[in-house]
Amino acid sequence: MKLETHNLTKNYGEKCAVDNVNLEFEQGIYGLLGPNGAGKTTLIKMIVGILPPTKGTVTLDDTLISKLDEKYRDLLGYMPQDIGYYRTFTAKQFLEYIALLKGLEPKEAEKKIDTLLDMVGLSDAKGKRLGQFSGGMIRRVGIAQALLNDPKILVLDEPTAGLDPKERIHFRNILSELSLDRIVILSTHIVSDVESIAGKVILLRLGKVITFDTNENLLHSMEGKVWDATVTHQELDRLKTQFTIGNAFQKDSGFEVRIVSDVKPTENATPAEPSLEDVFIYHFGGLDYDNI
Template sequence: MKLTFNNLSMTYGKNQILNGLTTECHSGELIGLLGPNGAGKTTLIKLLATLASPTGGDVLLDGTSIVAHPNVMRKQLGYLPQQVPYLPNLTAREYLTYIAAIKHVPKTQTKPQIENLLSQMHLQATGNKRIKDFSGGMRQRVGIAATLLNDPQIIIADEPTAGLDPEERVSLRNIFAELANDHLVIIATHIVSDIEAIATNLLLIQAGQFRYDGTPADLLKRSTGTVWEYRVDDNHLPANLNKGARSLIQRADGIHVREIAAHTPSQLAKPVAADLEEACLGVFKGVIQL
């Protein structure tokens, strides 16, 4: 299954939200859609979910326009919005039965699908408890189970780990990684650690345009020579730490600064390997030229 963005644009009034987005995504990929707040991630997700129509360009699913024929996408789509709508007084099984009816899952398949998904999401033992009594992570897993009813081939999640504790975030990442074996999974987030270990491809979006389209490994390779580390005294901390291109690390020998820069920021600085968050930040700051 192939999803093609063809010069996709979106304008609200005089504001250009998306500008000429072009790329291809395929089954078996987990795409990390990364960008700062206001970059256009949520708008793009709404277009892919056919909740809005672009003002320019198109999106093709296996060659068919989802703008002209939205049901082509809707039949294949599992969409997990940032705020999952819940009916708190229903149990997980009751809620999934309700969603199955909305999705027109055949009655003969409803119960087997629900039980399989509850097992997959590690919710079988709590399937008869009311959703209002669930933790945030358990509610997200119910939301993913609802998303996967009727076996959609494309799964889109918008900020799926917002508000979850570290253990719950790891659990969700593992679920998405497993799904990406035979589905197309797109995760929109501004938290690099959410997709660092599982993304096969990255789409970095800023000001409505793709700044990078490729693999995490290639981005890290391109970041060589853009991250520097040096030690400073407590009384000589660099100014403007809040500009976003520097971070402080407390080590046994004192405070170390890691800085993203095209050239050495200090005579004491030595080049170090970038992590993925630094590489992404280097793109957004214009330090890494692509």
């Protein structure tokens, strides 16, 4: 199974939100990573076929998804960034409703719903109304509804927003298992969401793909570009004007800083093991995202 985008482009008036995107997805987890406004949601909506592109196409095994139509939807599980949900429905009622829309047999749906509620840890809350759910619980219902039809292509837009650390880990484990025989595309602006699970990472900036590579290669590409140093407050201020600074921790001895730079930034800097966070910082700048 091969899902591809060809010169996929979306303009909103003058604004180009997605700019000539060419991607290829096969089995595995793909992390679509970029800051807010990078075009992730727009790209995803075109991939799932709910937003017509201004230019370009999406194909599955060389057939246009618009041609496949219902066949494509049967293969697809989609969790939108803003889950439209029904506050007065219980979790179970909501999933039954979606199952009906997806055309599942009621008996089959019943079983599937119980399994999925268990999987996302909501069995005990299935009779509770969605209006009383926390943000994290709503996300989990969202993930469950996307899985109802056992999709071969699972697309999740910012699925971990609102999840607490424990829920995040649980969620990562669920996805790792699911990805064995399907395409999973997950968008996020949080590096750690994709760091440990995505085989391939797409960095999106201003609607353009700036890198599309394996996690491993991305880390490899950063070798020799990441440094740790302990500096004074004054030095830190100076370094900030010249280099891209990642995390800075205040210690008794001064500030422990992470610096992403092609050259050794300061005398006492030592080379550090690159992380995906460093890749992100290298391409998007430090913690000041104003100019992205």
